[in-house]
Amino acid sequence: MADATASKPGATWLRDPVRISQLLFPVALLILWQLLAFALGDFFVASPLASLRALAEGAGSWLGANAGVTLFALVYGYGLAVVIGVVVGFLLGLSRFAHAVFEPVVVALYALPKVALYPLFLFAFGLTVSSQAWFAMFFGVFPIIIFTMNGTRNVGSVFLKVGRSLRLSRPQLFRSIVFPAILPSLAAGLRIGFGVTFLGVILSQMFAAKSGLGFVLVQSVELHDMPTMYGLVLLLTLFAFLVNGAFLLWERRLTRNHPEKSDAF
Amino acid sequence: MRVEARDIRKTFSSGRQEVEALAGVDLAVEEGEFVSVVGPSGCGKSTLMEIVAGLVQPSGGEALVGGEPVKGPRPDVGVVFQQESAFPWRTVLENVEFGLQMHGVDKKERRERSRDLVDLVGLDGFEDRYPGELSGGMRQRVAIARTLVMDPKVLLMDEPFGALDEQTRLILGEELLLIWSRTGATTLFITHSIEEAALLSDRVVVMSARPGVVKKVVEVDLERPRDSRVVGTPEFSRVSGEVWGTLREESMKTLRGRAS
Amino acid sequence: MSEAARVRLARWAVILAAVAALEVIPRSGLGDAITLIPLSEIIPEFFELLVEGEFTPHLVATGGAFVLAFLLAAATGIPLGFLLWRYRLLRRTLDPYLTTYYAIPIFAFYPLLLAVLGFNILPVVVISWAWAVVAVILNTAIGLGEVPEVLVKVGRSLSLSRWKVLSRIFFPAAVPYVFTGLKLGMIYALIGVIASEFVLSTRGLGYLVSYNYVNFSTAAMYSAMFLILFLAILLNWTLSAIERRLYAHG
Numbered sequence: 081m082a083d084a085t086a087s088k089p090g091a092t093w094l095r096d097p098v099r100i101s102q103l104l105f106p107v108a109l110l111i112l113w114q115l116l117a118f119a120l121g122d123f124f125v126a127s128p129l130a131s132l133r134a135l136a137e138g139a140g141s142w143l144g145a146n147a148g149v150t151l152f153a154l155v156y157g158y159g160l161a162v163v164i165g166v167v168v169g170f171l172l173g174l175s176r177f178a179h180a181v182f183e184p185v186v187v188a189l190y191a192l193p194k195v196a197l198y199p200l201f202l203f204a205f206g207l208t209v210s211s212q213a214w215f216a217m218f219f220g221v222f223p224i225i226i227f228t229m230n231g232t233r234n235v236g237s238v239f240l241k242v243g244r245s246l247r248l249s250r251p252q253l254f255r256s257i258v259f260p261a262i263l264p265s266l267a268a269g270l271r272i273g274f275g276v277t278f279l280g281v282i283l284s285q286m287f288a289a290k291s292g293l294g295f296v297l298v299q300s301v302e303l304h305d306m307p308t309m310y311g312l313v314l315l316l317t318l319f320a321f322l323v324n325g326a327f328l329l330w331e332r333r334l335t336r337n338h339p340e341k342s343d344a345f
Numbered sequence: 346m347r348v349e350a351r352d353i354r355k356t357f358s359s360g361r362q363e364v365e366a367l368a369g370v371d372l373a374v375e376e377g378e379f380v381s382v383v384g385p386s387g388c389g390k391s392t393l394m395e396i397v398a399g400l401v402q403p404s405g406g407e408a409l410v411g412g413e414p415v416k417g418p419r420p421d422v423g424v425v426f427q428q429e430s431a432f433p434w435r436t437v438l439e440n441v442e443f444g445l446q447m448h449g450v451d452k453k454e455r456r457e458r459s460r461d462l463v464d465l466v467g468l469d470g471f472e473d474r475y476p477g478e479l480s481g482g483m484r485q486r487v488a489i490a491r492t493l494v495m496d497p498k499v500l501l502m503d504e505p506f507g508a509l510d511e512q513t514r515l516i517l518g519e520e521l522l523l524i525w526s527r528t529g530a531t532t533l534f535i536t537h538s539i540e541e542a543a544l545l546s547d548r549v550v551v552m553s554a555r556p557g558v559v560k561k562v563v564e565v566d567l568e569r570p571r572d573s574r575v576v577g578t579p580e581f582s583r584v585s586g587e588v589w590g591t592l593r594e595e596s597m598k599t600l601r602g603r604a605s
Numbered sequence: 606m607s608e609a610a611r612v613r614l615a616r617w618a619v620i621l622a623a624v625a626a627l628e629v630i631p632r633s634g635l636g637d638a639i640t641l642i643p644l645s646e647i648i649p650e651f652f653e654l655l656v657e658g659e660f661t662p663h664l665v666a667t668g669g670a671f672v673l674a675f676l677l678a679a680a681t682g683i684p685l686g687f688l689l690w691r692y693r694l695l696r697r698t699l700d701p702y703l704t705t706y707y708a709i710p711i712f713a714f715y716p717l718l719l720a721v722l723g724f725n726i727l728p729v730v731v732i733s734w735a736w737a738v739v740a741v742i743l744n745t746a747i748g749l750g751e752v753p754e755v756l757v758k759v760g761r762s763l764s765l766s767r768w769k770v771l772s773r774i775f776f777p778a779a780v781p782y783v784f785t786g787l788k789l790g791m792i793y794a795l796i797g798v799i800a801s802e803f804v805l806s807t808r809g810l811g812y813l814v815s816y817n818y819v820n821f822s823t824a825a826m827y828s829a830m831f832l833i834l835f836l837a838i839l840l841n842w843t844l845s846a847i848e849r850r851l852y853a854h855g
Binding site: 188271278282306309316 | 611612615616619620640641694697698699701702704705707708709710711712713714715716717719720721792795796799800803804805810811814815818826829830833834837838841842
């Protein structure tokens with residue numbers, strides 16, 4: 081049984097020791113970073129300030145175009161992953177037999193080092209952003225399939241019985257019962273799928289590309305441009321953190337009514 | 346509206362296995378009556394209810410509601426299921442108005458009717474809460490309200506209080522009687538609790554172990570209106586004793602293995 | 606036939622169909638877009654390279670990096686996971702960061718490590734460790750929490766010493782859950798090693814794929830891919846079998 085969800089009033093929220101530690105954690109990391117910069121010198125570690133400056137300078141020149149390419153590949157690849165993943169996951173989840181047959185297969189495929197297959201995408205699409213997008217899709221589609229499949233499978237049969245006893249039409253059953261019931265699992269899958277898709281984009285751009293943030297990262301190694309490298313890593317980390325946070329908020333909002341479900345990671 | 350089961354049979358087959366759940370059940374619930382069905386686990390009582398509800402087709406025999414054979418779910422038949430069925434993604438009020446919404450009743454009317462029913466089941470003040478924030482008993486009340494708001498002439502309930510503790514069950518049972526007396530619906534109530542059956546019903550039907558048939562029907566001679574205080578009376582004990590006498594035999598058959 | 610047997614049969618049929626496709630599609634010309642070679646030609650090439658010892662230095666490099674990364678992840682991950690489980694404040698503080706960890710493309714740190722540590726095995730090990738360790742930490746922390754309290758209560762009711770309760774009841778009960786964390790750690794470590802080698806390295810199976818791609822040695826490239834996938838599948842399958850055994854006994 082759950083209590084009514086209480087939200088802490090403003091002042092108490094800030095005095096909560098957990099919240100304070102959570103806010104201090106990135107600060108601590110920042111300090112650690114700065115200390116490392118002092119200790120190891122700028123040949124090895126660019127200071128936070130230098131990194132931010134490199135980003136700021138780049139904002140006018142290389143950063144915009146390359147970030148654009150990365151973002152484009154990301155949106156393209158993620159869109160593909162979502163469409164394919166949700167449809168396949170849903171279809172597989174509808175049948176208990178199909179679910180039993182395919183679930184271990186999909187999970188097994190998810191656990192493989194798929195990055196080694198990137199050349200296949202290069203053969204198929206050439207050195208274009210499409211190969212990055214499709215490769216990233218190949219990464220992201222698996223968790224989406226798994227979560228959608230399981231979410232569909234786990235729609236409480238009693239909910240469907242209620243729908244049938246109320247003589248709902250098929251579209252009504254889907255829209256007002258099946259879809260809301262699957263949504264929490266779907267949201268978790270979409271969140272994790274995003275992270276993995278993003279990783280795929282970066283990896284593909286690091287391996288073989290003419291532009292994109294992954295490409296810039298690898299280039300910076302050759303030029304030993306530490307401020308750019310650290311700056312980009314910071315940017316990518318923050319971006320991933322924020323997007324994932326947004327997904328988490330959405331997921332939490334959906335599952336506030338299901339107190340027994342916990343976050344996937 | 347009268348509910349009747351005529352020689353209902355049901356066999357389930359999965360792969361090469363065949364399970365005969367019901368082997369010819371004959372049962373009648375008169376208009377406005379409250380009849381409970383008790384039986385050992387696996388005796389097919391849920392299946393029987395789902396057949397009367399039109400959710401499952403019988404292998405033989407037929408169910409009739411208001412004299413007409415049951416071909417599928419009907420608007421005048423309301424069902425409350427055993428498992429928790431309040432939709433977690435809707436508030437209490439949104440849950441209750443669900444059926445009305447799906448059948449196109451306009452917002453003002455359905456809100457009004459739903460609020461009335463939320464009050465009736467004692468959940469006033471909780472309209473905007475989500476089921477996840479409520480106790481099990483409250484969630485079942487939501488399911489009951491959702492069914493009752495449709496104004497069914499026939500009410501089918503499959504162990505609606507099954508997951509709850511004894512005291513809560515008795516209290517909710519009392520409340521159910523109050524609600525039932527106001528709606529006058531013909532009610533078929535499945536339970537595994539003898540006390541609950543005796544408390545609520547006009548008649549108690551005892552089913553045999555699988556394959557299920559009606560083993561005995563016990564009349565309950567307790568006056569209405571009743572509340573849970575009848576639990577101590579001699580008539581209550583008599584009914585419970587008679588029910589248990591038959592039920593015990595059938596339950597032991599189930600525990601020992603397959604019945605004949 | 607029982608349901609479970611039918612499921613297994615169907616699954617094998619699917620897998621065999623996929624393998625057959627790998628043979629048929631290239632022959633029909635449909636695989637030309639990705640210059641796919643039939644499986645029946647990849648396998649002999651693979652064995653030839655294997656026997657000639659072409660794979661050996663790379664197998665050693667990959668294997669070495671993998672083992673190192675995994676051992677480090679286990680050695681650091683399990684104690685840290687234990688601390689997370691033991692100290693709730695720590696767990697609650699780090700919770701949002703740990704849940705977000707795998708959303709961050711850790712591989713973006715790889716170029717950084719190359720610049721700082723050089724083009725050797727160190728950056729590969731560090732990145733793979735970083736990729737694997739959080740999985741170990743989280744699963745250990747969660748797993749230790751999964752041990753039913755009642756088991757500990759039984760031990761204490763038998764007046765066993767604190768240490769006995771820990772070593773004879775708690776830890777054995779926690780083994781399956783901790784193993785799950787280790788299994789994930791191994792899977793991530795392998796993925797990390799292959800990915801780093803592939804992207805930028807001078808040795809290893811991942812590097813071999815990249816090298817053969819760049820040099821248009823398609824048959825050799827597919828052989829290397831085949832080897833990687835084969836080893837990964839073997840590893841995962843073995844780990845899952847052990848895991849199932851542990852949970853069945855636990």
